[in-house]
Amino acid sequence: MTYSYCSLKVKDVLREFDADGRLAQYRHGECIDEHGFRLFLKTYLEVEDFPADLCQRLFRSFQTSDQTKTVALREVFLKDVSCYFSLLEDGQPRDKLEFAFRLYDRDGNGVLDSSEVDRIIAQMMHAADYLGWDVSELRPVLKDMMTAIDSDSSGTVSLDEWVEGGMNNVPLLVLLGLKMTQKDGQHLWRMKHFNKPVYCNVCQNMLLGLRKQGLCCTCCKYTVHGRCANRNPDPCTRTYVMSKKDIGVSTHDWVSGNCDSGKCDRCQKKIKSLHGLTGKRCVWCHTLRHDECVNQEPSECNCGPLRDHILPPWAIYPVIKERTNCVKNSCSGVTDDTDHNTTPDGQVLQINPVPNTHPLLVFVNPKSGGKQGERVLRKFQYLLNPRQVYNLSSGGPGPGLCFFRDLQDYRILVCGGDGTVGWILDAIDKASLPVRPPVAVLPLGTGNDLARCLRWGGGENSSLCVLSRGGLKACELCTVSLLIMCSWFVFMFKSPCRMKNKLWYFEFATSETISASCKKLKECLTIECCGVQLDLSNLSLEGIAVLNIPSMHGGSNLWGEAKKSDRGGQDLPEVIVDPEELKVSPQDLSDKRLEVVGLEGAMEMGQIYTGLKSAVRLAKTSQITIRTKKPLPMQIDGEPWMQPPCTIHITHKNQASMLMAPQSKSSGFFNLK
Template sequence: MAKERGLISPSDFAQLQTYMEYSTKKVSDVLKLFEDGEMAEYLQGDAIGYEGFQQFLKIYLEVDNVPSHISEALFQSFQTGYCLEETVKQDVVCLSDVSCYFSLLEGGRPEDKLEFTFKLYDTDRNGILDSSEVDKIIIQMMRVAEYLDWDVSELRPILQEMMKEIDYDGSGSVSLAEWLRAGATTVPLLVLLGLEMTLKDNGQHMWRPKRFPRPVYCNLCESSIGLGKQGLSCNLCKYVVHDQCAMRALPCEVSTYAKSRKDIGVQAHVWVRGGCESGRCDRCQKKIRIYHSLVGLHCVWCHLEIHDDCLPAMGPECDCGLLRDHILPPSSIYPGVLVSGQERKISKTSQKTIDDINLSPSEALRIDPVSNTHPLLVFVNPKSGGKQGERVLWKFQYLLNPRQVFNLLKDGPEPGLRFFREVPDYRILVCGGDGTVGWILETIDKANLPFVPPVAVLPLGTGNDLARCLRWGGGYEGQNLGKILKDLETSKVVHMDRWSVEVIPQQTEEKSDPVPFQIINNYFSIGVDASIAHRFHIMREKYPEKFNSRMKNKLWYFEFATSESIFSTCKKLEESLTVEVGVIRPNPISFSVSCVLVSSSTGALGNSPYS
């Protein structure tokens, strides 16, 4: 395996993933160019040489110059000698292996990835692979798993067991239907392939791979997962299992809305074994011996942790705990059919209508929040903060009702605003940078809401100037989200001046970048400040791997500011810029390099423009 040979480092693999994140190409697009397009000259049967491999990376990653140490290491890792015999030559790699590997890494549904990888090796297109060809697919899966830091020693027997189940008649061949059916029921494999976690409310867990910093116990077999080992954890209920136990896991206990009339209005505790991270019982205040076995219970709504023996003393009703002001419990969300006068109970058919048919949540579900609460609508940009956003998304899905938490990369802010449209006294929390906040505020402006909800910010960006002036801090550094939510509960609503800007070009034939937003939330600048920000934006789009942390981003701003001060690209700005305020044209202003209209107290990474 590549990792055993030490050919590519974890940091190089992370950089490779960043390239893929920003690329618009699919493996299938590149394959067409090699099979019957302009890249066909590099193909040697089913193999390509190093030059062809470099062209593959250049086109697929949309990067002119992939670092040589990465391309060389990747090329060597594919030299496994698994190409068709007649094409195996020195210094070549199998194009199918390369395509299979990258298709497993790129976005998309696991079912589509399984089908694509199968067809890659089904060269005669008869819908059948022999066991050795399926082994090639599994080799690429194992390679991906290693670099994603999975415990391959656990994954390998799972895939081997899957292969035994596929070839049930011992014929040594596998059909496409058998391959898809087996892959779709192997939970660790689906998670590895990037299973899109969606709310179905049908007992499905929302699994994510997790490496545990302390010993924990599997909820199914109750044996230890081990310090530093990886297992699967459900985002909704914290149910934890070994990779190999996931397929036999009990259904998820969490329901995000009421499915019968008796469940409306009063929320009951939902207890799940284990997950008692504090190690202390909230009822008797004694220790829970979490390091010895699977003990204790935690409620997924109020987050109380208790001994098993203390359960009889707990009442059935759940008040949603310390975060009750923010939470929409399932008892507050229900299908409209339950209050429409129809006597029929909600069935599996009607549940499918809500979860699977293309109805918006606002059309299918009604919301009646607990009195005197302020339900929180959370928007998260997973790409913000050097992947901090993804972890924040997972945590909020557990702390709140998952139906309150929206991933901005999927559908934008509109579905969340529609869902909460008629909810009284709700608040919004935006987890992202200033650009994300501007996006949400502009969408609110266009949504014509009955009332404009107050907006708080969890700063995940680089500068976070808007969050600074609203006293939410200069950047999230992993603080306790529960404490942040309590701070939000007691925070004061303030009004903020916002300005509209209209750019009217005098020379319409001259090309330029469009203005990102029509509303000024922080500041609007012309000149050196705008030049620095524009150069930063262009460089980040071209080389995203160089902008993967807040500190690196600040260093880039410093470099651009330094070069701007040396070369002075905005000299004599006043000769081509006139400022009018209202209908009054002031006397010439002595701004030689920049004109900034300020709406907030800080700008340019927290610096005050007034000092």
Template sequence: MVMYCVLLTPIAPCKSLWIRGSAKRLKCCINEEGFRLFLKTYLEVEDFPKDLCQRLFRSFQIHLSKSTEEVFLKDVSCYFSLLEDGQPRDKLEFAFKLYDRDGNGVLDSSEVDRIIAQMMHAADYLGWDVSELRPVLKDMMTAIDADSSGTVSLDEWVEGGMNNVPLLVLLGLKVGKDGQHLWRMKHFNKPVYCNVCQSMLLGLRKQGLCCTCCKYTVHGRCANINPAPCTRTYVKSKKDTGVPTHDWVSGNCDSGKCDKCQKKIKSYHGLTGKHCVWCHSMRHDDCASQEPSDCNCGPLRDHILPPWAIYPVIKQRSNSGTINPVPDTHPLLVFVNPKSGGKQGERVLRKFQYLLNPRQVYNLSNGGPGPGLCFFRSLKDYRILVCGGDGTVGWILDAIDKANLQVRPPVAVLPLGTGNDLARCLRWGGGYDGTDLCRILKEIEVSTPVLMDRWNVEVILEDPHETGDPVPYEIINNYFSIGVICLCCLDNSYGHFHVEDEKHPQKFNSRMKNKLWYFEFATSETISASCKKLNECLTIECCGTPLDLSGRSMEGIAVLNIPSMHGGSNLWGEAKKSECKCLMNPQEMPVVIVDPEVLKVSGQDVSDRRLEVVGLEGAMEMGQIYTGLKSAIRLAKTSQITIRTKKPLPMQIDGEPWMQPPCTIHITHKNQASMLMAPQGRSSFFSSK
């Protein structure tokens, strides 16, 4: 696992190493110490575990005698290039140039064998059954060197590689056009048969290729034998729009139940049964032939945008659309952050690409939310599902603001990773636990739209010439805090890096250094000294009314928009329903409430256009608040707030901390986002801490 984490750390592209370095540099051998230095430089880390370094080093001692205690630097570079993100063609060209010693554009067979050895090495690391891949690559080499000259040109090498499906999957092929399978290598824990040759897939590891979208399954060698195309995701003729049709894929329904005759689909050592890509029903072969051609999209009908609802218009008018949803449905636009929650994001992405039309499911690593919002913008009634953390949700809400949509669609959340305060408040829970996604889709179907306030934050430095840390966000969705409360977010806040890295890659390195410095500062005695007697180093005005902080020994202030903070802590506390005044019409509610007796019976409402202000006497209180034993000190309920600080203080917005020099902070209402609240009986947002 350690090796896996290290190898997938963002690293400088290998291609740049070829461009910057000389050919001679990449021909040399390096010893174990040089190998360790290479890893530290290449992965941009301060140190590298010695035992892991030794194991990796030994894994490259394939072509040299182990007694030499050296490895080829070019083998190492080739291996890492295969594991990186990037285009398959670029990887093929880079590997070729790496081994082209004299730069004449030709490799001999032994050099090509060296490249293939590193491909096998990378495939083995990724869990492939290399006994399946080896003959596929061997066949490719035979085809490339058709004239048996013993040499391969760059054009021959690239053309051969780009026509070899298993190799393209290994190199990270992306789907380019409709009808192209979205292949991935997969391990099957029960007998599975190839859709091309109809024989069983054998092997102990990942035995074959399976299409994420339609579940068409093949041997690696059979993927090159013109398999049937993947399911269509749109119709190519206008006369086919609105014509619902089953799309049956044969085989691998063993142990399933036929949805027509209700009898078990039994395997007879071959392809068994059929399943429809759109309604996901299974049939015996005979039952499928008797089935009407009309497809009703099954239990997920309300969410699916089937191919017969999409027709690409080449020259469309500005007000014309290409999507005509099935009547009485609410198509779901899904955004997935694949880096959220470890590998959870990638698995969720693949599952939704199968359950829905792949054109409804967007990987936020590939261009952000813009393409999805643009594709759906002509629809009048649709929903959005965001799969990620609170930072990802904020990203999507910002994008909806900037897209200037005619209709603002309601947003549901599938929380990935930890924290997820907003998802807790909307009853979607503190983190995805592997629950069947069909069940979650049914809950979205019966969810309730609610409005959620969002707030502008303006920070004005007291000394405009002073250079402070950048303020992470300009909008508050969850909360803002000053003082010791910020320390509690440190463990959870690291989860927001993937979002910021994708939105603003240029900020990633500097913000990581800032957080490491902040953590060091937080664990020193400096923090307790700087945050004591907070009332003496700041003032707070709520709608022009000064808050009286005298006589209170507080070390933290929090401004709350939602009733969850730091992974489930309710700082405001619960109010008795019989006394709760949170349901008062916002127009009737005072713009500011500071009376302690009124605050005592005031609840929270994410759509009341009000913020709650609380104080904390010390960091130790957070443990008691987290377990529900007490709440923070209620100071005010207000529609706008101004805070003036007299010295540098730690602050945070929605879990992102920074150190702020003396300044004036204005927080005002921005707008309201339409969100989806999960059904009442699902789970409490405090149940998944």
């Protein structure tokens, strides 16, 4: 399945609801009903149809208890809908601030009066409440913030005041959910509440209030009051040096304060911060020192325990103008979003790695099954150089692969589910890298079957293994219904917890056991392996699975353990379909073969998961052709859809280097070594 980004913006769709627009009849004052909401989605997403149940759920999410007192129960404010969708779009904060101004300027007179400002404050209160803040302490801060934006004290806020004030008002951007354009030396703020005494790095006073809330920089942990964020705080840590002559000059980058209970690296005494900011912490090696111990030797920074993985600023420098085009051309096969890898004056950044290190390139999918990606993203931005860490929802993997492409010895860490890993491996293929780096997995999905096969848990030790990958091509493909997929994603977003997602799996499996929608599967499809057609006539199957790893659906080994084989070092044939030979054929990640198994029903999966039995082994092959005769539910890496009749070709594509964690040592009494 392929996805495409919609070309329309929210402001384009809003024009359709104007008096002379084609959707004007569905606008009732400032509101739209459910049918108008559905037309909004269809126009914005540029689709012919949209699942009714998903539309209904989204429509209800815009209805609030306050709203039902002022508008009809079956209507929502068009401005609320457009505001939320506009915040999801990519774009500059200045453009979004201007769009937000137009939305909240209800009378269209070009200024925000007191009632319109109150509505903005209410929106920010709603955002803060969603983030778990104590909003009772926040309202006066927001009022002061909005008053400060009114620079001429006229009692109203003009567009220029709103944009200029907003661009320089960090708390406003954070609370409105607008992403700030990050530049070197600029803090990456997020709202946070602290469970211990913390001092502001600007005014040096303690963060007060029930929950000690303030703004904290993700990269350097610089902490401020909301009101102090605009008072010219010290710059964030640098991420690169200004010229090539500074390459290799390693120095500490100290941040003051909030080192309470830590031990000084020089005198080995505790750092106490009872009455203000005391102590300093290095951003790169995370060493703690008393203020008076900072200037003592050694002054060089060794990047601490993570030195093998960190790309320090003295390993990155801007490329001179003459070489810029050459570097850009080497990345022509990747996405064009390279802002992450350029300086403000447009020069491309180049890496000169520290000798005998293996820099880590991190890709994080914040939308993977466990919904833990945002926290993982922030953690790696703090532990490593932020230029090593890429949010896959902002530009994909292309910029990161382009930035690291000339390195000879580096590693890739994929933080996400199995689908995310497949995405990165495909991107590596398309990028035509001079060196294919090994890939490790930090499992954030629901099933994480690939991570299970590679034994990834806690720890960093690993060995290199080769993973065989399959390629899939569907022919005679009709329009695919997104109803099942959309319904599943509704459940996923509603319950991002892994355990709840697995309970949904259980509910779906129970329903399928009763309905048996794929009974007599042998009458609905044929399977051909390297030209040999499989005989399914004597089997009562309700499911077919094509495997290249020994784990599926969150840890189920469908192939099962194999008996000892007498084949020895002989080469595998292109296809094995003999049942007796399949019994002694083990599953191997690197044998360039795919396994085909049959499932007798949903209840059988419970027995397979507990190890009581395995699925029916049908074939071991390098090429598979499946021809279906009626619509059937299918899934790849846990993403389901309803597939019309088609022909599917699956072949061995290539092999990828993956990092496998060491075998865990048993701590049982009878397994002592």
